[in-house]
Amino acid sequence: MQKRLIVPDQLLDIMIQRLAHQLIENHVDFSHSVILGLQPRGIFVAERLQQKLQDILGFPVRTGQLDITFHRDDFRRRESPVMANATHIDFHIEDQRVILVDDVLYTGRSVRAALDAMIAYGRPASVELLVLIDRRYTRHLPIEAKYVGKYVNSLPSERVLVEWKNKETPENNIWLITKKEEN
C-alpha cells in the first residue's frame, strides 16, 4: 500500500478558509442558509467550516448532520449492511438554502442518497454541494460540486483518505492511497 500526501495540514486550513469565504460571498449573512454534513465523514468537514465561519462572521451558522444509510442504492449489493448513524437536524430546512457538505466526491451516489434523505425533512429553497476533494472523471451520476477544495485525478484502485487530528493522528492531512495489487 502506497500513501501519498496530497493536502498537508497547513494547506487544509487555508483550503477551509477559502471555502468559508466563498460561502460568505454567496450567502452573506446566512439568515436563510444552513449547512448539512453527511454522515459519517462529511460531519467533520461541516464542523470545521462552521467553526471557521463563526470566527469570520462572529455569529454561529446552523449546522446539522444527515445520515443517508437507509437511502443508499447499494443495500443488498454489498457484503454486509452499512451501520446507520444519527441524523441531527434541529432546524427546519423548508425554504432554506441548504449547503450539503462531504469530504470526498467520487461516484456521486452518496450525494444522490443525501438529496433523497434530505427531502424527508422538507423542501429546501435550493441545494448546493461542497466537498474537500473532487475525484475527477469518476462520476456515475450527473452530480457536481459548487465549492471544491481540490480536484484530484485518481484511478479506481486508489482511495482518498481525509484524516482529522485526534488522539492517534497528530495532524489534519489528506492522503491518496494506492491499494495493494491483488495477484
Add this chain to the structure above:
Amino acid sequence: MQELSVRHLLGIKDLTPADIQLIFETADNFKDVLNRTIKKVPSLRDITIANVFFENSTRTRLSFELAEKRLSADVINFSASGSSVKKGETLLDTVNNILAMKVDMIVMRHASAGAPHFLSRHIKANIVNAGDGTHEHPTQALLDSFSIREKLGEVTGKKIAIIGDILHSRVALSNIFALNKLGAQVMVCGPATLLPRHIADLGVKVELDVRKALAWCDVANVLRIQLERQQMKYFPSLREYTLYYGINKKLLDSLSKEIVIMHPGPINRGVELSSDAADSHHSIILNQVENGVAIRMAVLYLLASKVA
C-alpha cells in the same frame, strides 16, 4: 459495518449479545425515522414479504405490516382462517405456494412450537418468527428489552420480574433468553401450577408471592392468563387469580420505590392488571407498542441484507 450472525430470526436463543446490541442500535435510527414528517425509507423497495399468520394477532401483525411498509417493502398478508389450510393443505405446501409467487421473506405466527424452525430447514426464504406456540416470540422480547433500555438507560444489572402465566407464555421464554444475554437479573412469579418445572435451570429466580416479586424488581412485565391454551384448570377461578396475583395501583403505591409496569398485550383489564395500574405513570405499555415498529424495522432491515 456489522451484520447479524443468523439468517433467520427464529428465536432469541440463537442470537448473540452483539446481535441484540446491533438490532437496538439500528432500531434507534429507525425510531428517529418514525418521528419525521415522512416516516418512510426506501431500503427494502426490492423485497417482498409475506405475513403468514396461522394464529390470531392484532398488535404483532399490524406492527410488522407497518414496519414493512415504512421500509418500502411489498407486503402480502395471509391468515389461516378463510384459506385453503382449512381444506387440508400442509404448512410446507402453503408456504411453498406463497414462495412460488417470488416472495423473499416470511413473517410467520403458528400455534405449534418449532413451526418456523421446521420451515427454515425446507425453504430458502428468510424467516422471522412472530410467535410459535408456547415457545418463542423474539421480536416481542427485543422490543421489551429495548423499552427497558429506553426507560432506565440500560438493561444490564436491572431486576426484571415476569409475572403471570409463565407456563403458556412464549413472551416469557424469549424475554428470559434476551434479558439473560443482556446481563439483567430475571425473576418469574406466578401460581406454582403456571410455572414450568425446572424453570430455575434457565438462570432465573422463582417467586410465588407477587408482593415480594414487586418489592424486588425494577420492572414488572405482566403477562396475560392464556385461557385459550389451557387444557385443564390451573387455578380455581379468575377472581381468585386476581385476588392473589392481580396488580393494581394500591399495590404499586404500597411499594417503597417506583417500578415500571410492562405488558405485551392484549391486557385482560381487571384480571392480571387493573385499569388504574395499566393507565398509570408506571406503565410503558404504549411505548412498547411504539418501539415494536422500530424494532421490527431493524430486524427486517438486517435480515433483508441476507436475502439471496
